[in-house]
Amino acid sequence: MIAVDWGTSSLRLYRMDDDGLVHERRRSDHGALASKGRFAEVLAREISGWDDPLILMCGMVGGRGGWQEAPYVVCPVGNAELALGMRPMPSSEFPGRSLWIMPGLRDASADAVPDVMRGEETQLAALLDVLPGGSHMVCLPGTHSKWVTVRNGRICRITTAMTGEVYAALRQHSILAQLMPATDGRFDAYAFDAGLRRSAENGGLLHHLFGVRTAGLFQQFSEAALPSYLSGILIGHEIRASGLFPQSPRPALVHLIGNERLLASYAHALRTLGIGVQRHPEDLAARGLHALWRRRSATAATSA
Protein backbone atom coordinates (compact mmCIF):
# COMPACT_ATOMS: atom_id res chain seq x y z
CA MET A 1 0.00 0.00 0.00
CA ILE A 2 0.96 3.64 -0.41
CA ALA A 3 0.58 5.94 2.61
CA VAL A 4 0.44 9.67 1.85
CA ASP A 5 0.85 12.37 4.49
CA TRP A 6 -0.21 15.46 2.56
CA GLY A 7 0.14 18.50 4.77
CA THR A 8 -0.23 22.21 4.05
CA SER A 9 3.38 22.71 3.04
CA SER A 10 4.87 19.26 2.51
CA LEU A 11 4.04 15.90 1.02
CA ARG A 12 5.44 12.62 2.34
CA LEU A 13 4.90 9.28 0.64
CA TYR A 14 5.60 5.79 1.98
CA ARG A 15 5.48 2.44 0.20
CA MET A 16 4.63 -0.23 2.75
CA ASP A 17 4.02 -3.96 2.80
CA ASP A 18 1.00 -5.64 4.38
CA ASP A 19 2.77 -5.82 7.71
CA GLY A 20 3.26 -2.06 7.81
CA LEU A 21 6.97 -2.17 7.04
CA VAL A 22 8.12 0.88 5.07
CA HIS A 23 10.19 -0.12 2.00
CA GLU A 24 10.54 3.24 0.28
CA ARG A 25 9.90 6.85 1.21
CA ARG A 26 9.67 10.03 -0.85
CA ARG A 27 9.27 13.63 0.07
CA SER A 28 8.20 16.67 -1.91
CA ASP A 29 7.53 20.37 -1.41
CA HIS A 30 4.17 19.98 -3.14
CA GLY A 31 2.06 20.41 -0.04
CA ALA A 32 -1.69 20.97 -0.29
CA LEU A 33 -1.20 24.70 -0.88
CA ALA A 34 1.21 24.20 -3.77
CA SER A 35 -0.93 21.40 -5.24
CA LYS A 36 -4.20 23.32 -5.33
CA GLY A 37 -6.31 22.42 -8.35
CA ARG A 38 -3.98 19.64 -9.56
CA PHE A 39 -3.81 17.08 -6.78
CA ALA A 40 -4.24 14.08 -9.13
CA GLU A 41 -1.41 15.28 -11.36
CA VAL A 42 0.97 15.84 -8.41
CA LEU A 43 0.13 12.46 -6.87
CA ALA A 44 0.59 10.60 -10.17
CA ARG A 45 4.03 12.13 -10.58
CA GLU A 46 5.12 11.52 -7.01
CA ILE A 47 4.14 7.81 -6.96
CA SER A 48 5.50 7.04 -10.40
CA GLY A 49 6.93 3.51 -10.43
CA TRP A 50 4.82 2.43 -7.46
CA ASP A 51 1.97 0.24 -8.72
CA ASP A 52 0.30 -0.59 -5.40
CA PRO A 53 -3.50 -0.69 -5.79
CA LEU A 54 -4.25 0.93 -2.39
CA ILE A 55 -3.52 4.62 -1.67
CA LEU A 56 -4.33 6.01 1.79
CA MET A 57 -4.08 9.76 2.40
CA CYS A 58 -4.25 12.03 5.42
CA GLY A 59 -3.72 15.72 6.13
CA MET A 60 -4.87 18.96 4.54
CA VAL A 61 -5.49 17.09 1.27
CA GLY A 62 -8.86 16.31 2.92
CA GLY A 63 -9.48 19.83 4.19
CA ARG A 64 -11.43 22.71 2.73
CA GLY A 65 -9.51 23.83 -0.34
CA GLY A 66 -7.88 20.39 -0.50
CA TRP A 67 -8.57 17.63 -3.04
CA GLN A 68 -11.85 16.55 -1.49
CA GLU A 69 -13.16 17.68 1.88
CA ALA A 70 -13.53 14.76 4.30
CA PRO A 71 -15.92 15.60 7.16
CA TYR A 72 -14.66 15.98 10.71
CA VAL A 73 -15.36 13.26 13.26
CA VAL A 74 -16.07 14.62 16.72
CA CYS A 75 -14.04 13.90 19.88
CA PRO A 76 -13.78 11.73 21.85
CA VAL A 77 -12.71 9.20 19.22
CA GLY A 78 -10.62 6.05 19.20
CA ASN A 79 -9.18 4.10 16.30
CA ALA A 80 -12.50 2.36 15.64
CA GLU A 81 -14.20 5.66 14.78
CA LEU A 82 -11.17 6.97 12.87
CA ALA A 83 -11.11 3.80 10.72
CA LEU A 84 -14.82 4.13 10.03
CA GLY A 85 -14.36 7.79 9.13
CA MET A 86 -12.06 7.04 6.18
CA ARG A 87 -13.73 8.10 2.93
CA PRO A 88 -13.21 6.49 -0.47
CA MET A 89 -12.24 9.00 -3.11
CA PRO A 90 -13.42 8.23 -6.64
CA SER A 91 -10.78 9.30 -9.10
CA SER A 92 -10.82 8.39 -12.78
CA GLU A 93 -7.15 9.34 -13.00
CA PHE A 94 -6.11 6.20 -11.11
CA PRO A 95 -7.92 3.27 -12.81
CA GLY A 96 -7.75 0.00 -10.93
CA ARG A 97 -6.61 1.69 -7.74
CA SER A 98 -8.47 2.49 -4.58
CA LEU A 99 -7.93 5.93 -2.97
CA TRP A 100 -9.01 6.83 0.57
CA ILE A 101 -8.90 10.03 2.60
CA MET A 102 -8.80 10.33 6.39
CA PRO A 103 -11.34 12.50 8.20
CA GLY A 104 -10.28 15.48 10.30
CA LEU A 105 -10.96 15.65 14.02
CA ARG A 106 -13.04 18.25 15.81
CA ASP A 107 -13.14 18.95 19.52
CA ALA A 108 -16.32 20.81 20.42
CA SER A 109 -16.16 19.99 24.12
CA ALA A 110 -15.47 22.87 26.44
CA ASP A 111 -15.00 26.16 24.64
CA ALA A 112 -17.32 28.19 22.49
CA VAL A 113 -14.61 28.03 19.82
CA PRO A 114 -14.06 24.51 18.44
CA ASP A 115 -10.59 23.11 17.86
CA VAL A 116 -9.55 20.90 14.97
CA MET A 117 -6.79 18.79 13.50
CA ARG A 118 -6.14 17.18 10.13
CA GLY A 119 -3.26 14.77 9.71
CA GLU A 120 -2.19 14.66 13.34
CA GLU A 121 -5.07 12.26 14.16
CA THR A 122 -3.38 9.71 11.90
CA GLN A 123 -0.05 10.09 13.69
CA LEU A 124 -1.94 9.69 16.97
CA ALA A 125 -3.71 6.56 15.65
CA ALA A 126 -0.33 4.80 15.62
CA LEU A 127 0.14 5.73 19.28
CA LEU A 128 -3.35 4.87 20.51
CA ASP A 129 -2.81 1.17 19.92
CA VAL A 130 0.36 1.01 21.97
CA LEU A 131 -0.27 3.45 24.85
CA PRO A 132 -1.44 1.76 28.05
CA GLY A 133 -4.85 2.72 29.50
CA GLY A 134 -5.31 5.85 31.58
CA SER A 135 -4.58 9.46 30.72
CA HIS A 136 -1.77 10.71 28.47
CA MET A 137 -0.70 14.08 27.15
CA VAL A 138 0.65 14.25 23.60
CA CYS A 139 2.17 17.30 21.96
CA LEU A 140 2.75 17.68 18.20
CA PRO A 141 4.79 20.88 17.87
CA GLY A 142 4.76 22.86 14.67
CA THR A 143 3.30 25.81 12.80
CA HIS A 144 0.10 25.01 14.68
CA SER A 145 1.14 23.03 17.76
CA LYS A 146 -1.39 20.44 18.95
CA TRP A 147 -1.79 19.46 22.59
CA VAL A 148 -3.89 16.34 22.90
CA THR A 149 -5.38 14.56 25.87
CA VAL A 150 -5.71 10.81 25.33
CA ARG A 151 -7.80 8.77 27.76
CA ASN A 152 -8.08 4.99 27.53
CA GLY A 153 -7.25 4.85 23.85
CA ARG A 154 -9.45 7.78 22.84
CA ILE A 155 -8.53 11.30 21.74
CA CYS A 156 -10.52 13.49 24.13
CA ARG A 157 -9.29 17.08 23.89
CA ILE A 158 -7.42 19.14 21.31
CA THR A 159 -5.80 22.50 22.05
CA THR A 160 -3.96 24.19 19.21
CA ALA A 161 -1.41 26.98 19.74
CA MET A 162 -0.32 29.10 16.78
CA THR A 163 3.26 29.16 18.04
CA GLY A 164 5.24 28.37 14.89
CA GLU A 165 3.19 30.73 12.77
CA VAL A 166 3.54 33.63 15.23
CA TYR A 167 7.29 32.95 15.38
CA ALA A 168 7.60 33.06 11.60
CA ALA A 169 5.40 36.16 11.19
CA LEU A 170 7.37 38.15 13.79
CA ARG A 171 10.72 36.75 12.67
CA GLN A 172 10.15 37.95 9.13
CA HIS A 173 7.57 40.74 9.25
CA SER A 174 8.08 42.83 12.38
CA ILE A 175 10.58 45.20 13.94
CA LEU A 176 12.23 42.08 15.43
CA ALA A 177 13.29 40.98 11.94
CA GLN A 178 15.68 43.97 11.69
CA LEU A 179 17.43 42.91 14.91
CA MET A 180 18.16 39.35 13.85
CA PRO A 181 20.27 37.74 11.15
CA ALA A 182 18.26 36.73 8.08
CA THR A 183 18.51 33.00 8.74
CA ASP A 184 18.32 31.08 12.01
CA GLY A 185 21.67 29.84 13.19
CA ARG A 186 22.46 27.41 15.97
CA PHE A 187 20.08 26.84 18.83
CA ASP A 188 21.34 28.99 21.71
CA ALA A 189 20.40 27.23 24.96
CA TYR A 190 21.32 30.19 27.18
CA ALA A 191 19.02 32.60 25.31
CA PHE A 192 16.28 29.97 24.94
CA ASP A 193 16.30 29.31 28.70
CA ALA A 194 16.15 33.05 29.40
CA GLY A 195 13.07 33.21 27.15
CA LEU A 196 11.51 30.27 28.99
CA ARG A 197 12.02 32.00 32.35
CA ARG A 198 10.72 35.25 30.92
CA SER A 199 7.46 33.52 29.94
CA ALA A 200 6.73 32.95 33.65
CA GLU A 201 6.97 36.64 34.51
CA ASN A 202 4.22 39.26 34.67
CA GLY A 203 3.20 41.39 31.72
CA GLY A 204 1.93 38.79 29.27
CA LEU A 205 3.17 37.51 25.93
CA LEU A 206 2.66 40.81 24.05
CA HIS A 207 4.92 42.57 26.56
CA HIS A 208 7.52 39.81 26.52
CA LEU A 209 7.69 40.05 22.73
CA PHE A 210 8.56 43.74 22.97
CA GLY A 211 11.29 42.70 25.40
CA VAL A 212 12.99 40.85 22.53
CA ARG A 213 13.47 44.26 20.96
CA THR A 214 14.85 45.90 24.09
CA ALA A 215 17.07 42.87 24.75
CA GLY A 216 18.49 43.46 21.27
CA LEU A 217 18.68 47.23 21.78
CA PHE A 218 20.67 46.87 25.01
CA GLN A 219 22.68 43.94 23.65
CA GLN A 220 21.64 41.46 26.32
CA PHE A 221 22.07 38.79 23.65
CA SER A 222 23.98 38.62 20.41
CA GLU A 223 22.01 39.01 17.19
CA ALA A 224 22.52 35.34 16.46
CA ALA A 225 21.02 34.36 19.84
CA LEU A 226 17.87 36.51 19.61
CA PRO A 227 15.84 33.98 17.56
CA SER A 228 16.41 31.39 20.34
CA TYR A 229 15.29 33.96 22.93
CA LEU A 230 12.11 34.63 20.93
CA SER A 231 11.55 30.90 20.54
CA GLY A 232 11.98 30.31 24.29
CA ILE A 233 9.40 33.01 25.09
CA LEU A 234 6.85 31.58 22.67
CA ILE A 235 7.34 27.90 23.56
CA GLY A 236 7.34 28.84 27.24
CA HIS A 237 3.98 30.60 26.88
CA GLU A 238 2.62 27.68 24.87
CA ILE A 239 3.63 25.07 27.45
CA ARG A 240 2.49 27.12 30.43
CA ALA A 241 -0.95 27.64 28.88
CA SER A 242 -1.26 24.06 27.63
CA GLY A 243 -3.23 22.81 30.59
CA LEU A 244 -0.32 20.66 31.81
CA PHE A 245 0.27 22.63 34.96
CA PRO A 246 -3.13 22.84 36.61
CA GLN A 247 -3.36 19.02 36.41
CA SER A 248 -2.87 17.26 39.68
CA PRO A 249 -0.91 15.08 39.70
CA ARG A 250 0.97 16.72 36.84
CA PRO A 251 1.67 14.18 34.08
CA ALA A 252 5.10 12.63 34.55
CA LEU A 253 5.78 12.78 30.84
CA VAL A 254 4.55 14.24 27.59
CA HIS A 255 4.67 12.29 24.33
CA LEU A 256 6.24 14.39 21.59
CA ILE A 257 5.64 13.70 17.88
CA GLY A 258 7.49 15.61 15.19
CA ASN A 259 10.77 16.31 13.48
CA GLU A 260 14.05 16.01 15.35
CA ARG A 261 14.94 19.69 15.39
CA LEU A 262 11.64 20.95 16.75
CA LEU A 263 11.35 18.12 19.25
CA ALA A 264 14.78 19.01 20.63
CA SER A 265 13.52 22.50 21.62
CA TYR A 266 10.30 21.21 23.15
CA ALA A 267 12.04 18.36 24.97
CA HIS A 268 14.56 20.82 26.39
CA ALA A 269 11.78 23.19 27.49
CA LEU A 270 9.65 20.48 29.10
CA ARG A 271 12.60 18.94 30.96
CA THR A 272 13.58 22.40 32.22
CA LEU A 273 10.05 22.71 33.59
CA GLY A 274 10.37 19.36 35.33
CA ILE A 275 8.39 17.24 32.89
CA GLY A 276 9.76 14.12 31.19
CA VAL A 277 9.32 13.43 27.50
CA GLN A 278 9.04 10.47 25.19
CA ARG A 279 9.82 11.25 21.54
CA HIS A 280 8.16 9.68 18.51
CA PRO A 281 9.17 10.19 14.88
CA GLU A 282 6.89 12.17 12.57
CA ASP A 283 6.49 9.24 10.13
CA LEU A 284 3.99 7.82 12.59
CA ALA A 285 1.43 8.91 9.98
CA ALA A 286 2.37 5.96 7.75
CA ARG A 287 2.00 3.53 10.63
CA GLY A 288 -1.30 5.13 11.59
CA LEU A 289 -2.71 4.77 8.08
CA HIS A 290 -1.63 1.12 8.00
CA ALA A 291 -3.15 0.37 11.42
CA LEU A 292 -6.45 2.08 10.59
CA TRP A 293 -6.74 0.26 7.28
CA ARG A 294 -6.12 -3.09 8.96
CA ARG A 295 -8.78 -2.31 11.50
CA ARG A 296 -11.24 -1.21 8.83
CA SER A 297 -10.62 -4.38 6.80
CA ALA A 298 -11.06 -6.57 9.87
CA THR A 299 -14.35 -4.84 10.76
CA ALA A 300 -15.60 -5.23 7.19
CA ALA A 301 -14.64 -8.92 7.22
CA THR A 302 -16.47 -9.50 10.51
CA SER A 303 -19.63 -7.71 9.47
CA ALA A 304 -19.61 -9.35 6.02
Add this chain to the structure above:
Amino acid sequence: MIAVDWGTSSLRLYRMDDDGLVHERRRSDHGALASKGRFAEVLAREISGWDDPLILMCGMVGGRGGWQEAPYVVCPVGNAELALGMRPMPSSEFPGRSLWIMPGLRDASADAVPDVMRGEETQLAALLDVLPGGSHMVCLPGTHSKWVTVRNGRICRITTAMTGEVYAALRQHSILAQLMPATDGRFDAYAFDAGLRRSAENGGLLHHLFGVRTAGLFQQFSEAALPSYLSGILIGHEIRASGLFPQSPRPALVHLIGNERLLASYAHALRTLGIGVQRHPEDLAARGLHALWRRRSATAATSA
Protein backbone atom coordinates in the same frame (compact mmCIF):
# COMPACT_ATOMS: atom_id res chain seq x y z
CA MET B 1 8.52 77.81 17.76
CA ILE B 2 8.19 74.66 15.66
CA ALA B 3 7.33 71.41 17.42
CA VAL B 4 8.17 68.20 15.54
CA ASP B 5 6.81 64.77 16.50
CA TRP B 6 8.97 62.51 14.33
CA GLY B 7 7.91 58.91 14.87
CA THR B 8 8.93 55.70 13.12
CA SER B 9 6.31 55.93 10.41
CA SER B 10 4.93 59.46 10.51
CA LEU B 11 6.03 63.05 10.92
CA ARG B 12 3.85 65.76 12.47
CA LEU B 13 4.82 69.41 12.58
CA TYR B 14 3.23 72.24 14.56
CA ARG B 15 3.86 75.97 14.41
CA MET B 16 3.13 77.46 17.81
CA ASP B 17 3.29 80.85 19.49
CA ASP B 18 5.00 81.54 22.81
CA ASP B 19 1.85 80.67 24.70
CA GLY B 20 1.72 77.20 23.17
CA LEU B 21 -1.17 77.94 20.84
CA VAL B 22 -0.94 75.94 17.60
CA HIS B 23 -1.36 78.14 14.53
CA GLU B 24 -0.52 75.69 11.76
CA ARG B 25 -0.04 71.95 11.52
CA ARG B 26 1.44 69.71 8.84
CA ARG B 27 1.71 66.00 8.46
CA SER B 28 3.88 63.77 6.29
CA ASP B 29 4.59 60.09 5.69
CA HIS B 30 8.30 60.77 6.04
CA GLY B 31 8.71 59.07 9.39
CA ALA B 32 12.15 58.29 10.79
CA LEU B 33 12.38 55.07 8.75
CA ALA B 34 11.60 56.83 5.46
CA SER B 35 13.90 59.76 6.30
CA LYS B 36 16.98 57.70 7.11
CA GLY B 37 20.20 59.43 6.05
CA ARG B 38 18.47 62.65 4.94
CA PHE B 39 16.73 64.04 8.01
CA ALA B 40 17.91 67.62 7.40
CA GLU B 41 16.64 67.58 3.84
CA VAL B 42 13.22 66.23 4.85
CA LEU B 43 12.89 68.73 7.71
CA ALA B 44 13.88 71.68 5.51
CA ARG B 45 11.20 70.75 2.99
CA GLU B 46 8.49 70.11 5.55
CA ILE B 47 8.98 73.43 7.39
CA SER B 48 9.35 75.54 4.24
CA GLY B 49 7.77 78.93 4.81
CA TRP B 50 8.10 78.67 8.59
CA ASP B 51 10.97 80.90 9.73
CA ASP B 52 10.77 80.32 13.50
CA PRO B 53 14.25 80.20 15.05
CA LEU B 54 13.44 77.39 17.53
CA ILE B 55 12.80 73.78 16.45
CA LEU B 56 12.01 71.15 19.11
CA MET B 57 11.85 67.49 18.11
CA CYS B 58 10.78 64.27 19.81
CA GLY B 59 10.35 60.63 18.80
CA MET B 60 12.43 58.10 16.91
CA VAL B 61 14.35 60.94 15.26
CA GLY B 62 16.43 60.76 18.46
CA GLY B 63 16.70 56.97 18.53
CA ARG B 64 19.39 54.64 17.25
CA GLY B 65 19.31 54.90 13.48
CA GLY B 66 17.62 58.31 13.79
CA TRP B 67 19.15 61.73 13.08
CA GLN B 68 21.16 61.85 16.29
CA GLU B 69 20.81 59.45 19.21
CA ALA B 70 19.69 61.25 22.38
CA PRO B 71 20.49 59.23 25.51
CA TYR B 72 17.72 57.70 27.62
CA VAL B 73 16.86 59.24 30.97
CA VAL B 74 15.95 56.68 33.60
CA CYS B 75 12.59 56.40 35.42
CA PRO B 76 11.21 57.72 37.64
CA VAL B 77 11.30 61.13 35.95
CA GLY B 78 9.17 64.25 36.05
CA ASN B 79 9.13 67.24 33.73
CA ALA B 80 12.17 68.79 35.42
CA GLU B 81 14.39 65.87 34.37
CA LEU B 82 12.79 65.64 30.92
CA ALA B 83 13.44 69.35 30.30
CA LEU B 84 17.06 68.95 31.41
CA GLY B 85 17.43 65.90 29.14
CA MET B 86 16.75 67.89 25.95
CA ARG B 87 19.87 67.92 23.76
CA PRO B 88 20.89 70.70 21.39
CA MET B 89 21.54 69.42 17.88
CA PRO B 90 24.17 71.30 15.90
CA SER B 91 23.13 71.45 12.28
CA SER B 92 24.86 73.59 9.69
CA GLU B 93 21.86 73.15 7.39
CA PHE B 94 19.75 75.48 9.55
CA PRO B 95 21.85 78.63 10.10
CA GLY B 96 20.48 81.03 12.70
CA ARG B 97 18.14 78.39 14.10
CA SER B 98 18.33 76.34 17.24
CA LEU B 99 17.41 72.61 17.04
CA TRP B 100 16.75 70.41 20.08
CA ILE B 101 16.00 66.70 20.50
CA MET B 102 14.13 65.07 23.39
CA PRO B 103 15.70 62.15 25.27
CA GLY B 104 14.05 58.73 25.37
CA LEU B 105 12.89 57.18 28.62
CA ARG B 106 14.12 53.93 30.10
CA ASP B 107 12.49 51.92 32.88
CA ALA B 108 15.02 49.58 34.47
CA SER B 109 13.03 49.05 37.64
CA ALA B 110 11.60 45.60 38.14
CA ASP B 111 12.34 43.23 35.29
CA ALA B 112 15.59 41.88 33.97
CA VAL B 113 14.49 43.23 30.60
CA PRO B 114 14.32 47.05 30.47
CA ASP B 115 11.44 48.89 28.85
CA VAL B 116 11.71 52.08 26.82
CA MET B 117 9.79 54.84 25.06
CA ARG B 118 10.70 57.59 22.63
CA GLY B 119 8.15 60.26 21.80
CA GLU B 120 5.46 59.16 24.23
CA GLU B 121 7.34 60.81 27.12
CA THR B 122 6.71 64.16 25.42
CA GLN B 123 2.98 63.48 25.13
CA LEU B 124 3.03 62.49 28.80
CA ALA B 125 4.89 65.70 29.71
CA ALA B 126 1.79 67.67 28.70
CA LEU B 127 -0.30 65.55 31.07
CA LEU B 128 2.09 65.56 34.04
CA ASP B 129 1.53 69.26 34.61
CA VAL B 130 -2.23 68.96 34.80
CA LEU B 131 -2.82 65.61 36.54
CA PRO B 132 -3.49 65.93 40.26
CA GLY B 133 -1.11 64.20 42.71
CA GLY B 134 -1.41 60.50 43.50
CA SER B 135 -1.28 57.52 41.17
CA HIS B 136 -2.53 57.44 37.57
CA MET B 137 -2.52 54.89 34.77
CA VAL B 138 -1.98 56.13 31.23
CA CYS B 139 -2.22 54.02 28.08
CA LEU B 140 -0.88 55.08 24.66
CA PRO B 141 -2.19 52.40 22.27
CA GLY B 142 -0.43 51.71 19.00
CA THR B 143 2.02 49.50 17.15
CA HIS B 144 3.82 49.27 20.48
CA SER B 145 1.24 50.10 23.18
CA LYS B 146 2.62 51.84 26.25
CA TRP B 147 1.14 51.42 29.71
CA VAL B 148 2.52 54.01 32.09
CA THR B 149 2.23 54.45 35.83
CA VAL B 150 2.41 58.10 36.91
CA ARG B 151 2.87 58.95 40.59
CA ASN B 152 2.87 62.51 41.90
CA GLY B 153 3.90 64.02 38.60
CA ARG B 154 6.59 61.46 37.77
CA ILE B 155 6.66 58.66 35.20
CA CYS B 156 7.46 55.60 37.29
CA ARG B 157 6.85 52.48 35.21
CA ILE B 158 6.64 51.65 31.52
CA THR B 159 5.21 48.42 30.13
CA THR B 160 5.11 48.03 26.36
CA ALA B 161 2.91 45.50 24.57
CA MET B 162 3.57 44.67 20.91
CA THR B 163 -0.15 44.51 20.18
CA GLY B 164 -0.43 46.55 17.00
CA GLU B 165 2.59 44.93 15.42
CA VAL B 166 1.39 41.38 16.19
CA TYR B 167 -2.02 42.32 14.75
CA ALA B 168 -0.46 43.59 11.53
CA ALA B 169 1.94 40.66 11.15
CA LEU B 170 -0.83 38.08 11.59
CA ARG B 171 -3.36 40.06 9.59
CA GLN B 172 -1.03 40.17 6.58
CA HIS B 173 1.41 37.30 6.92
CA SER B 174 -0.34 34.28 8.45
CA ILE B 175 -3.04 31.76 7.65
CA LEU B 176 -5.49 34.29 9.15
CA ALA B 177 -4.84 36.66 6.24
CA GLN B 178 -6.54 34.21 3.84
CA LEU B 179 -9.70 34.20 5.95
CA MET B 180 -10.16 37.95 6.01
CA PRO B 181 -10.84 40.62 3.43
CA ALA B 182 -7.72 42.47 2.30
CA THR B 183 -8.61 45.74 4.05
CA ASP B 184 -10.19 46.32 7.42
CA GLY B 185 -13.79 47.38 7.22
CA ARG B 186 -16.05 48.73 9.92
CA PHE B 187 -15.42 48.00 13.56
CA ASP B 188 -17.70 45.08 14.49
CA ALA B 189 -18.60 45.47 18.17
CA TYR B 190 -20.18 42.01 18.46
CA ALA B 191 -17.06 40.21 17.21
CA PHE B 192 -14.73 42.53 19.15
CA ASP B 193 -16.62 41.81 22.40
CA ALA B 194 -16.48 38.07 21.70
CA GLY B 195 -12.70 38.42 21.30
CA LEU B 196 -12.49 40.35 24.58
CA ARG B 197 -14.39 37.60 26.41
CA ARG B 198 -12.25 34.96 24.74
CA SER B 199 -9.11 36.61 26.14
CA ALA B 200 -10.30 35.75 29.66
CA GLU B 201 -10.58 32.02 28.93
CA ASN B 202 -7.99 29.29 29.44
CA GLY B 203 -5.51 28.26 26.80
CA GLY B 204 -3.46 31.42 26.37
CA LEU B 205 -3.06 33.92 23.56
CA LEU B 206 -1.39 31.49 21.13
CA HIS B 207 -4.39 29.18 21.43
CA HIS B 208 -6.92 31.99 21.13
CA LEU B 209 -5.22 33.14 17.92
CA PHE B 210 -5.75 29.71 16.38
CA GLY B 211 -9.39 30.07 17.39
CA VAL B 212 -9.68 32.98 14.93
CA ARG B 213 -9.01 30.42 12.23
CA THR B 214 -11.57 27.91 13.49
CA ALA B 215 -14.12 30.70 14.04
CA GLY B 216 -13.63 31.53 10.36
CA LEU B 217 -13.69 27.86 9.32
CA PHE B 218 -17.00 27.23 11.08
CA GLN B 219 -18.38 30.63 10.08
CA GLN B 220 -18.99 31.88 13.59
CA PHE B 221 -18.33 35.37 12.22
CA SER B 222 -18.44 36.85 8.75
CA GLU B 223 -15.15 37.44 6.96
CA ALA B 224 -15.60 41.18 7.45
CA ALA B 225 -16.01 40.74 11.23
CA LEU B 226 -12.95 38.51 11.78
CA PRO B 227 -10.44 41.40 12.03
CA SER B 228 -12.50 42.87 14.91
CA TYR B 229 -12.54 39.45 16.60
CA LEU B 230 -8.73 39.23 16.28
CA SER B 231 -8.41 42.80 17.58
CA GLY B 232 -10.65 42.03 20.58
CA ILE B 233 -8.53 39.00 21.50
CA LEU B 234 -5.25 40.95 21.29
CA ILE B 235 -6.46 44.10 23.08
CA GLY B 236 -8.16 41.91 25.71
CA HIS B 237 -4.89 40.09 26.39
CA GLU B 238 -3.02 43.39 26.47
CA ILE B 239 -5.38 44.98 29.00
CA ARG B 240 -5.62 41.90 31.20
CA ALA B 241 -1.82 41.65 31.42
CA SER B 242 -1.29 45.40 31.85
CA GLY B 243 -1.12 45.32 35.61
CA LEU B 244 -4.45 47.15 35.97
CA PHE B 245 -6.28 44.23 37.49
CA PRO B 246 -4.07 43.13 40.37
CA GLN B 247 -4.16 46.72 41.70
CA SER B 248 -6.32 47.25 44.71
CA PRO B 249 -8.25 49.45 44.56
CA ARG B 250 -8.37 49.14 40.79
CA PRO B 251 -7.89 52.55 39.14
CA ALA B 252 -11.26 54.13 38.43
CA LEU B 253 -10.06 55.38 35.08
CA VAL B 254 -7.30 55.08 32.54
CA HIS B 255 -6.02 58.07 30.58
CA LEU B 256 -5.86 57.25 26.88
CA ILE B 257 -3.64 59.15 24.46
CA GLY B 258 -3.77 58.51 20.72
CA ASN B 259 -5.73 58.78 17.50
CA GLU B 260 -9.53 58.70 17.53
CA ARG B 261 -9.97 55.34 15.82
CA LEU B 262 -7.62 53.39 18.04
CA LEU B 263 -8.84 55.10 21.21
CA ALA B 264 -12.40 54.11 20.35
CA SER B 265 -11.45 50.39 20.50
CA TYR B 266 -9.50 50.75 23.73
CA ALA B 267 -12.17 52.91 25.38
CA HIS B 268 -14.82 50.35 24.41
CA ALA B 269 -12.69 47.48 25.79
CA LEU B 270 -11.86 49.23 29.06
CA ARG B 271 -15.47 50.27 29.69
CA THR B 272 -16.61 46.70 29.00
CA LEU B 273 -14.15 45.56 31.68
CA GLY B 274 -15.60 48.09 34.13
CA ILE B 275 -12.90 50.75 33.88
CA GLY B 276 -13.58 54.37 32.97
CA VAL B 277 -11.49 56.31 30.48
CA GLN B 278 -10.42 59.86 29.79
CA ARG B 279 -9.28 60.53 26.25
CA HIS B 280 -6.52 62.90 25.18
CA PRO B 281 -5.61 63.81 21.59
CA GLU B 282 -2.31 62.60 20.13
CA ASP B 283 -1.08 66.15 19.42
CA LEU B 284 -0.24 66.37 23.12
CA ALA B 285 3.35 66.05 21.86
CA ALA B 286 3.31 69.69 20.68
CA ARG B 287 2.01 70.88 24.04
CA GLY B 288 4.60 68.72 25.81
CA LEU B 289 7.48 70.21 23.81
CA HIS B 290 6.21 73.72 24.54
CA ALA B 291 5.83 73.03 28.28
CA LEU B 292 9.28 71.45 28.58
CA TRP B 293 10.94 74.30 26.71
CA ARG B 294 9.26 76.85 28.98
CA ARG B 295 10.45 74.96 32.02
CA ARG B 296 13.98 74.69 30.64
CA SER B 297 14.11 78.40 29.86
CA ALA B 298 12.79 79.30 33.33
CA THR B 299 15.41 77.07 34.98
CA ALA B 300 18.17 78.60 32.86
CA ALA B 301 16.98 82.11 33.75
CA THR B 302 16.94 81.27 37.47
CA SER B 303 20.38 79.68 37.52
CA ALA B 304 21.86 82.44 35.36
